[in-house]
Amino acid sequence: MTRRDAITVKDIANMAGVSIGTVDRVLHERGRVAPQTAEKIRRIIDETGFIPNLHASNLAQSRTYRIGVLTPLAEQDSGFWQLPHEGMKKAAEELKPFNVTLLFCCFDRFSRTSFLEAGQKLMLQEPDGVLIAPVLPEAAEEFINSLSEKIPVCCFDSDLPKSRKLAFIGQDAYASGKLAAKLMKLMVPDGKRIAVIQAVRQDYHIRDRIAGFQSAFSRDECPSVYVEEQLEDKPTRNKFLLGILYQDPEIKGIFVSNDSSHLIAEYLRSSGKTGISLIGYDLIPENSRFLGTGDIDFILNQRPAEQGYLGIQTIFRALSGQPAGEKHIVMPLDILTAENVAFYPARHLM
């Protein structure tokens, strides 16, 4: 509770035999300082380990930070995108003293036009940084390239390896598939069959999940992949699943490579099929429910709320001149099941 006595610009100025104005100009690289003077000041700053007082700086500047967010519409993917949004809002809440404002711009994840429109709309609001879920890789890449170099960009959920960016925040999709395979093998007796369901075609990390899953099996027992992009449509879904299970009655495990496992669970339950183990992704409310009832055995979670939270924090750090962290922030692969799902509330960010 006592006073502290940290070093200040004034101290630096005294040591260098100049005024605080000159030190300030060096600190902010605003020019108008003689090269030798600047060098001397920089040396002293280095030696003393001087760090400008955050509060004084903020008080004097009272600048605002506008961070743009580009994600699919909140209601798409069974409401999945609400989860990262929650995390972003929490970050914004914590950063309130720093005047951080979020500019949410959502797009239809199946429409390139919609994405580009959202991007344009966002840029009209002049964001200082952008956080983006590049589910439409090419369009997102194009968008990032069109941005000024000064605007920091962060990707989350899926990566954009070739684009300029501060960091990618997400899970290791391949490893998550391997993990799913391990759990599946625990549940499905030897000799029985396993099916993989792919509900999205283009997404890279969906493919990685499937590749990881299959990598855990030998060639002759490798599970088949069934693709159906219209799972949301009930008649289509029923026909699709009936077809799979009729064709191969030995299937005792289903791996769903995205958030749609609740749709499969609902089918299995309503059609009275039992004894089929089910593993899926993403703790959206519907999946959470079916975990509780035991219709889904495991859900792998990629901490979407945390991804959103970290995305905002990372961009803020860059904007406020703090040193950049890692280029790839890897999310743990959380295993969710009936017995622990209650302890993973969406808002649990820490």
Added chain:
Amino acid sequence: MTRRDAITVKDIANMAGVSIGTVDRVLHERGRVAPQTAEKIRRIIDETGFIPNLHASNLAQSRTYRIGVLTPLAEQDSGFWQLPHEGMKKAAEELKPFNVTLLFCCFDRFSRTSFLEAGQKLMLQEPDGVLIAPVLPEAAEEFINSLSEKIPVCCFDSDLPKSRKLAFIGQDAYASGKLAAKLMKLMVPDGKRIAVIQAVRQDYHIRDRIAGFQSAFSRDECPSVYVEEQLEDKPTRNKFLLGILYQDPEIKGIFVSNDSSHLIAEYLRSSGKTGISLIGYDLIPENSRFLGTGDIDFILNQRPAEQGYLGIQTIFRALSGQPAGEKHIVMPLDILTAENVAFYPARHLM
């Protein structure tokens, strides 16, 4: 990047027709304000939703926060206590602009005297708040009671239900036991036997874990509990485990109710026993290693680093006058296995 125009004490003062000094006195309940005036100011603050500028406040005060930390010695429990320490340091790092200093005081977890000594030593340094791991419940309770009411206290790891405290940060031990049972049942064939190992006698949450584990079994298949407090000692350990496995060769699963599973894994490996599934607690380096080699099947993690992090944050929030959060901060029950352990670095706090 524009200026903002938040409401200030000056605005409040103008609206109330008083000076900023009076408003400040009301804000800090420093007295010397006429009751009606104070009431009026409070009303206006409420109506306008005024929040004092954090930075200005901090700049003017530049106070320091000293937070005391009481935990067992870092090297005890196979180095477990280093993990919460890491989290605390990370929190301190983030709170550096607020002049937060940590005062670590460690004690021997088996010695009441040692604990009381550590407590006294801590109090000599006049901490503003205390974070404590009450592994010695009675002594800890006594210590907390001896503290001034003004000093906020937080418990983590295990709880102290009867003591005054800001919050308890920890997992639901009973639920974690149930979860372990579910995983164990997946691995151990029906009809085979399971053993429970208890390495610590006094700790409440160890008992809860065991109770939770047993609750998942019917009376006649309920696993037996074997107690041995000297597991660290190799000859004792070997004799103990040999005894168990000799006496009951049908044991195909072992549930270790604390961080000692690596000791069991080492025995099983060195004695050539295979086909015995192993579940334990806490991601200390040794356990992490045996997870990787497949000698331990699952580790349940209680996010110790995060507990430390949240403990410091919680106390800081109280000290800096921010509203208190929940009384019980529940940690998720993370399931760790060979396939995902790499993504749970100790420092992964978010």
Added chain:
DNA sequence: GTATCCTGTGTGTACGTTAACGCAAATATT
């Protein structure tokens, strides 16, 4: 040779809050 521009530097005010201090008026003490 004067007018204009640039360079390098110092000065001063603002940011919003805190808390010490000052000073009347009201109240208590003797």
Added chain:
DNA sequence: AATATTTGCGTTAACGTACACACAGGATAC
């Protein structure tokens, strides 16, 4: 009744940084 204390309120100097402005001296232009 005189003196001491308390109450209620205003004033003001920090806290450390940012940045606009002032200003002297040198370079450049005409």
